[in-house]
Amino acid sequence: MERISSNASFGGRQEVWEHHSTLLGVTMRFGVYLPPQATEGPCPVLWFLSGLTCTEQNAVTKGGFQQHCARHGIVFVCPDTSPRGEGVADDPGWDLGQGAGFYVDATQAPWSTHYKMHRYVVDELPALVAAHFPVLDRHAITGHSMGGHGALVLGLRHPQRYRSVSAFAPIVAPSQVPWGVKAFRAYLGEPEDRWTAWDATALVAEHARKDPILIDQGANDGFLDEQLQPTRFVEACAEAGQPLQLRMQPGYDHSYYFIATFAADHVDHAARALFAGDR
Amino acid sequence: MERISSNASFGGRQEVWEHHSTLLGVTMRFGVYLPPQATEGPCPVLWFLSGLTCTEQNAVTKGGFQQHCARHGIVFVCPDTSPRGEGVADDPGWDLGQGAGFYVDATQAPWSTHYKMHRYVVDELPALVAAHFPVLDRHAITGHSMGGHGALVLGLRHPQRYRSVSAFAPIVAPSQVPWGVKAFRAYLGEPEDRWTAWDATALVAEHARKDPILIDQGANDGFLDEQLQPTRFVEACAEAGQPLQLRMQPGYDHSYYFIATFAADHVDHAARALFAGDR
Numbered sequence: 301m302e303r304i305s306s307n308a309s310f311g312g313r314q315e316v317w318e319h320h321s322t323l324l325g326v327t328m329r330f331g332v333y334l335p336p337q338a339t340e341g342p343c344p345v346l347w348f349l350s351g352l353t354c355t356e357q358n359a360v361t362k363g364g365f366q367q368h369c370a371r372h373g374i375v376f377v378c379p380d381t382s383p384r385g386e387g388v389a390d391d392p393g394w395d396l397g398q399g400a401g402f403y404v405d406a407t408q409a410p411w412s413t414h415y416k417m418h419r420y421v422v423d424e425l426p427a428l429v430a431a432h433f434p435v436l437d438r439h440a441i442t443g444h445s446m447g448g449h450g451a452l453v454l455g456l457r458h459p460q461r462y463r464s465v466s467a468f469a470p471i472v473a474p475s476q477v478p479w480g481v482k483a484f485r486a487y488l489g490e491p492e493d494r495w496t497a498w499d500a501t502a503l504v505a506e507h508a509r510k511d512p513i514l515i516d517q518g519a520n521d522g523f524l525d526e527q528l529q530p531t532r533f534v535e536a537c538a539e540a541g542q543p544l545q546l547r548m549q550p551g552y553d554h555s556y557y558f559i560a561t562f563a564a565d566h567v568d569h570a571a572r573a574l575f576a577g578d579r
Numbered sequence: 580m581e582r583i584s585s586n587a588s589f590g591g592r593q594e595v596w597e598h599h600s601t602l603l604g605v606t607m608r609f610g611v612y613l614p615p616q617a618t619e620g621p622c623p624v625l626w627f628l629s630g631l632t633c634t635e636q637n638a639v640t641k642g643g644f645q646q647h648c649a650r651h652g653i654v655f656v657c658p659d660t661s662p663r664g665e666g667v668a669d670d671p672g673w674d675l676g677q678g679a680g681f682y683v684d685a686t687q688a689p690w691s692t693h694y695k696m697h698r699y700v701v702d703e704l705p706a707l708v709a710a711h712f713p714v715l716d717r718h719a720i721t722g723h724s725m726g727g728h729g730a731l732v733l734g735l736r737h738p739q740r741y742r743s744v745s746a747f748a749p750i751v752a753p754s755q756v757p758w759g760v761k762a763f764r765a766y767l768g769e770p771e772d773r774w775t776a777w778d779a780t781a782l783v784a785e786h787a788r789k790d791p792i793l794i795d796q797g798a799n800d801g802f803l804d805e806q807l808q809p810t811r812f813v814e815a816c817a818e819a820g821q822p823l824q825l826r827m828q829p830g831y832d833h834s835y836y837f838i839a840t841f842a843a844d845h846v847d848h849a850a851r852a853l854f855a856g857d858r
Contacts, residue, residue: 307832307834307836307837308797308799308828308830308831308832308836308837308840309836309837309839309840310839310840311840313830314836361640361641361835362640362641364643364646364839366836366839367643367839367840518587520587549587551587551592552587553586553587555586556640557586557587557588557593557645558586558587558588560588560589560643560645560646561587561588561589561590561646
């Protein structure tokens with residue numbers, strides 16, 4: 301582990317670290333915000349999964365989460381969105397390959413060599429974070445777009461791990477929209493029934509959580525109709541008994557200006573679960 | 580005037596506009612945040628001047644000012660830091676020429692053709708903003724590093740225009756530090772007595788304001804000792820009777836993480852003057 305940067309921020313520190321991932325077979329970076337409370341004792345963790353084309357930097361520099369995590373005493377971890385580098389399979393499109401890992405474990409060549417972002421985010425990186433930073437084994441998860449898909453899928457698949465789930469403009473039904481179909485066909489192959497384990501709208505039927513999921517969605521998001529389609533998830537949640545709060549936000553688009561505007565609410569949502577019983 | 584982008588942000592809109600500057604002889608961009616209150620009626624304006632190498636984008640994407648301007652109802656304008664483009668004089672160094680206008684009106688060739696950032700920020704851009712956006716003729720000014728120098732100099736030279744002044748890690752005495760000496764020698768020439776009109780530490784002797792100036796300075800800022808030297812301004816203000824609050828912030832560096840952390844306090848400082856008598 302090597303520390304790439306460390307900047308004081310809202311009384312804590314925003315750091316970026318680099319490490320060799322044995323699981324992914326490449327060097328990976330991640331962002332970690334340590335709130336001021338982390339100097340006094342271990343803190344719970346909020347995971348943020350970014351969207352297509354992003355690295356760990358986007359949420360770190362533009363999300364504005366630090367101030368809210370400082371207010372609650374939450375460690376905020378931002379992984380990268382895929383393995384990267386020479387020798388890592390890639391695609392000419394920005395919606396597949398490097399920068400577009402989709403938080404699945406790829407089974408198809410050539411992707412299966414390095415693309416194991418699900419296990420990386422759920423197993424390898426949390427172990428590393430626990431070994432190096434003052435964190436409690438209490439986790440919440442959120443994310444944006446492709447990372448919102450990741451947050452929903454990981455939250456539904458691992459209810460014991462993640463005490464709360466939220467998402468900004470998530471791809472809720474990747475099996476049924478162009479971005480997801482392209483990625484799943486490459487990473488998971490066919491038949492399509494292999495995809496349901498990685499699709500929140502399909503998963504929720506058998507994996508409903510007890511706690512409410514919070515989703516913010518910009519009503520002026522250019523990807524809303526073709527790629528995001530949150531009403532698919534609304535219907536699936538209703539059928540499955542999954543409590544869901546979908547907030548359609550008039551005028552908002554798909555950008556980090558949208559994320560920063562509602563970051564406080566998502567950190568508050570996580571904090572209620574992370575500190576339940578403590579306060 | 581052409582609108583380059585418009586994003587909903589904290590109930591208002593963050594926009595970027597492009598226009599032909601007749602004063603500078605080039606196309607210029609600026610950021611303007613319109614708070615939600617601007618849809619109801621005109622709002623006062625807070626100007627943010629950025630530092631070396633920056634464009635209008637840095638404060639717009641990383642400063643985190645929108646939420647605080649939305650809270651108060653303040654329009655937030657971020658000019659670029661110099662004229663740019665082919666045919667505009669430049670220097671191989673990042674601390675002179677394009678991205679480094681130093682908010683002066685250059686008198687020396689080749690700079691004097693385009694480098695009139697003082698008049699651009701004080702005259703041309705405010706007139707354009709007043710013509711196109713719902714703003715009151717009430718202004719406050721702040722800035723970072725080279726832009727902190729700009730905020731202090733403009734605030735001292737134009738006390739009637741700017742109702743309050745603050746700065747993040749400003750170059751307080753450009754005539755006496757490497758960045759400033761290089762820029763002033765190029766833009767203003769010699770003898771050095773031409774420089775005092777553009778140096779806050781020199782200006783304050785004859786131009787003290789009645790209202791207190793707020794300065795935040797990171798104690799771990801790598802430029803502190805060689806380029807920033809805020810104690811020079813502290814001494815000059817004490818001698819001139821200029822009220823000054825210099826806050827040395829332990830652990831903070833020169834980055835936008837530092838700026839974002841204290842942005843709320845600088846917007847509050849501006850708001851007290853901008854709304855004095857209203858509330």
